[in-house]
Amino acid sequence: xxxxxxxxxxxxxxxxxxxxxxxxxxxxxxxxxxxxxxxxxxxxxxxxxxxxxxxxxxxxxxxxxxxxxxxxxxxxxxxxxxxxxxxxxxxxxxxxxxxxxxxxxxxxxxxxxxxxxxxxxxxxxxxxxxxxxxxxxxxxxxxxxxxxxxxxxxxxxxxxxxxxxxxxxxxxxxxxxxxxxxxxxxxxxxxxxxxxxxxxxxxxxxxxxxxxxxxxxxxxxxxxxxxxxxxxxxxxxxxxxxxxxxxxxxxxxxxxxxxxxxxxxxxxxxxxxxxxxxxxxxxxxxxxxxxxxxxxxxxxxxxxxxxxxxxxxxxxxxxxxxxxxxxxxxxxxxxxxxxxxxxxxxxxxxxxxxxxxxxxxxxxxxxxxxxxxxxxxxxxxxxxxxxxxxxxxxxxxxxxxxxxxxxxxxxxxxxxxxxxxxxxxxxxxxxxxxxxxxxxxxxxxxxxxxxxxxxxxxxxxxxxxxxxxxx
Numbered sequence: 001x002x003x004x005x006x007x008x009x010x011x012x013x014x015x016x017x018x019x020x021x022x023x024x025x026x027x028x029x030x031x032x033x034x035x036x037x038x039x040x041x042x043x044x045x046x047x048x049x050x051x052x053x054x055x056x057x058x059x060x061x062x063x064x065x066x067x068x069x070x071x072x073x074x075x076x077x078x079x080x081x082x083x084x085x086x087x088x089x090x091x092x093x094x095x096x097x098x099x100x101x102x103x104x105x106x107x108x109x110x111x112x113x114x115x116x117x118x119x120x121x122x123x124x125x126x127x128x129x130x131x132x133x134x135x136x137x138x139x140x141x142x143x144x145x146x147x148x149x150x151x152x153x154x155x156x157x158x159x160x161x162x163x164x165x166x167x168x169x170x171x172x173x174x175x176x177x178x179x180x181x182x183x184x185x186x187x188x189x190x191x192x193x194x195x196x197x198x199x200x201x202x203x204x205x206x207x208x209x210x211x212x213x214x215x216x217x218x219x220x221x222x223x224x225x226x227x228x229x230x231x232x233x234x235x236x237x238x239x240x241x242x243x244x245x246x247x248x249x250x251x252x253x254x255x256x257x258x259x260x261x262x263x264x265x266x267x268x269x270x271x272x273x274x275x276x277x278x279x280x281x282x283x284x285x286x287x288x289x290x291x292x293x294x295x296x297x298x299x300x301x302x303x304x305x306x307x308x309x310x311x312x313x314x315x316x317x318x319x320x321x322x323x324x325x326x327x328x329x330x331x332x333x334x335x336x337x338x339x340x341x342x343x344x345x346x347x348x349x350x351x352x353x354x355x356x357x358x359x360x361x362x363x364x365x366x367x368x369x370x371x372x373x374x375x376x377x378x379x380x381x382x383x384x385x386x387x388x389x390x391x392x393x394x395x396x397x398x399x400x401x402x403x404x405x406x407x408x409x410x411x412x413x414x415x416x417x418x419x420x421x422x423x424x425x426x427x428x429x430x431x432x433x434x435x436x437x438x439x440x441x442x443x444x445x446x447x448x449x450x451x452x453x454x455x456x457x458x459x460x461x462x463x464x465x466x467x468x469x470x471x
Contacts, residue, residue, distance in 0.1 A: 004116035008106050008123050015127045016099040019136045022357070023091035025373035026137065027403070030382050030429070032087070034402025034413060037139035039065070040074060041087045045407040048078040048085075057224065060412050060419065067222035068229055070177035070214035071142035085407065090140040098136050101148030102126050104155045105320055111158070112328035121339035122327075125346035126151075126320050129274055131312040133355035137369070139403075141310040143176035150182060150288070150317035157190055162199065173207070175313075177214035178291055182314040183207030185288030193284045215241060233299045244298065259297035267296070267305040271312070271319060274349030276342070279319045281326025289318035307353065308368070381462045382426055388459055388466050389422045396420040398442060400429040401464075415445030420469070423449065427463035 026032060039055055043065040046054040052075060053065040065074065080089055102123040110119035126132060135144050149172035156165040169183045184207030191200020220226045231239050237258050238247035248255050271293075272279060279286045292314045296304040304311045327337045351359055352366060357373060359365030386404045389395050396412035397405050401424045405411055412420050430442035449455050449467065459466035 002116055004120040005106075008103065008120055011124055011127055012099045012102050015102070016096045019095040019099070019133070020092040022355075022373050023095055023137055024088050025375060027087055027091060028383070029372060029375045029379045030400045030403070030426070031369075031372045032139045032403040033399040034397060034406060034411070035399060036141060037087060037090070038403040038406030038411070040090060040140050040142070041403075042406040042408070042411065043074045044077045044081050044090065045085075046409065047075045048081040049409070051409070054409075056410050056412065058413055058416075059224075060416050061224060062410065063224055064222040066218055067224060068219070069142075070218050071175050073142050073145065073171065073174040087140075087403070087407070094140050094144050095136050097145050097148050098132060099127070099148075101132075101151040101317070104148065104151040105324065108151075108155050108158060108321060109324045109327075112324055113331060115339070118327075118337075118339045118342070121342040122320075122324055125275065125323075125342050128343075128346035128350045128354065129316065129320065130350055130353040130355065131271065131307040131316055133350070134308040135310055135312060135316070137355050138308065138310050141176075141313070142174075143179065143310055143313040146172040146175040146179050146182075146313050147316050149175070150179075150186075150314060151320065153183075154186065154285075154317060154321040157186060157203075158194075160194070160196070169203075169207075173210045173214075177219060178211055178295060179314055180207040180209070180211030180214065181291030182288045182318065183210070185290060185318065188287050189284045233301045233304075236300055237298050255298065259294070263302070263305050264297045267307070268293075270307050270353060271315060274346055274353070275319060275323040276337070276345050278324075278326035278330075278337070279322035281329045282322040282324075285322035285325045286318055289315040289322075378428065378462050378464075382464050385459050385461070385464045385466050386424055389424060393422045394420045395422040395424060397424040398426050398430055401426050415442060415449075417449065422469070423455065423465070423467040425465045425467075427465070 027037070042055045043053045046052070053072065054062055055065050057063050066072065077090065077093070080093065105126045106119045106123040109122040110116055113119060132147070135147065138144070149168050153165050153168040153172065156168065169186070173180045173183060184204040187200045187203025187205070187207060190203060191197045194200070215228070219228050223229065234244060237255055238244040292311065296311050299305070303309045330337060350356060351362070352364070354366055355369060357370040360367045360370040382401060383404070386401055389405055391408060393408070394410045394412065395405050395408070396414045396417045398414045402411060402413065405424060410419070414423060414425055417423060425442070425446055427443065427446070446465070450457070454470055455467045456470055457465060458468050
């Protein structure tokens with residue numbers, strides 16, 4: 001094995017181990033929540049116990065996970081749950097899967113840049129890319145698995161190996177409803193850049209068809225009210241997909257305004273700068289990033305224009321692949337991008353924006369979330385509290401505690417308690433349904449329940465309470 005390849009696999013193993021540990025520690029410190037990790041845990045647990053993808057929604061109704069998002073790939077984790085019945089299994093699997101995207105980058109860069117040393121630099125840039133690291137630590141989302149799957153799909157499509165491409169791209173489409181549009185973008189790139197128009201059009205058509213089926217048929221079928229619960233995020237630009245298209249033609253400036261405020265522009269800059277803006281040199285390959293990027297920029301939900309959440313999952317593979325191809329285009333023009341420059345830029349971006357806790361020790365280093373892997377005395381109290389709740393009981397919990405109580409048939413979001421026999425509340429981290437930081441409704445509801453003789457307190461320490469219904 002060559003030295004660059006040995007270093008590549010060392011980096012992959014280090015990333016997988018390090019971010020697995022960080023993810024598990026963040027869960028132990030109750031940074032994760034009922035939404036979103038607990039929701040995924042419940043879907044996997046339910047599947048493993050004979051109730052495919054069943055979850056409890058915010059209104060306390062039992063619904064299919066497919067009524068919120070098209071991510072049936074979650075069901076594939078049920079056998080792993082039988083072997084390792086813990087939320088940590090999902091967190092570790094996510095870290096390992098994302099790390100395994102690096103060898104795909106290495107292969108793609110080695111092919112187009114003609115140097116294993118430069119290929120290693122781009123693979124390291126992927127592992128150091130701030131959106132990749134934050135994606136890994138953002139609880140667990142099935143769509144995070146689309147990142148390595150699409151990177152390998154890019155490689156196989158570039159090699160014109162259509163069968164493995166189809167298997168990987170098809171699997172990626174099972175992680176979220178919009179991923180088919182990213183695959184469609186890859187088909188457009190293949191048609192235009194490789195000149196394989198018939199195959200490229202077929203890929204693009206299949207990707208669009210999967211996305212339309214997921215958004216227009218599957219989600220409405222399983223959604224409690226027949227519509228996606230997330231359409232309201234796009235009310236300003238038309239709401240539904242059809243409404244957005246109508247707005248594009250009738251009020252195009254409204255679309256432009258929604259996608260170009262300062263937050264949107266900063267988001268785009270944070271995506272491009274760590275990659276030295278190289279994706280701009282291969283815009284056709286970047287086509288696969290446009291669907292999710294457009295959805296993010298048009299949304300009224302602020303988390304979608306942040307590199308710290310899962311909303312970059314299909315943007316990342318397209319930008320990393322196009323960065324490699326952009327560097328290759330510069331190379332053909334006589335301008336080489338030195339491997340050292342790629343790595344230094346990635347390190348500098350990670351220092352300023354990344355998720356490695358070490359940076360907090362240096363002036364100017366990123367401090368966001370740098371202490372979230374610390375398990376405090378309060379966290380240990382919370383762990384003892386949630387351990388009191390029987391595994392088969394219906395429990396109503398605040399968000400942070402709910403992330404540790406979701407491996408059950410039914411779980412409610414406090415202060416909804418109808419049908420619950422147990423309540424678990426952390427007054428330090430109260431939540432109104434799944435929105436943190438609004439203590440008044442939660443604390444007021446807790447005060448009423450404590451005065452209700454139907455409930456008795458079985459645990460109270462450091463602001464963490466567990467109550468049990470007397471009957």
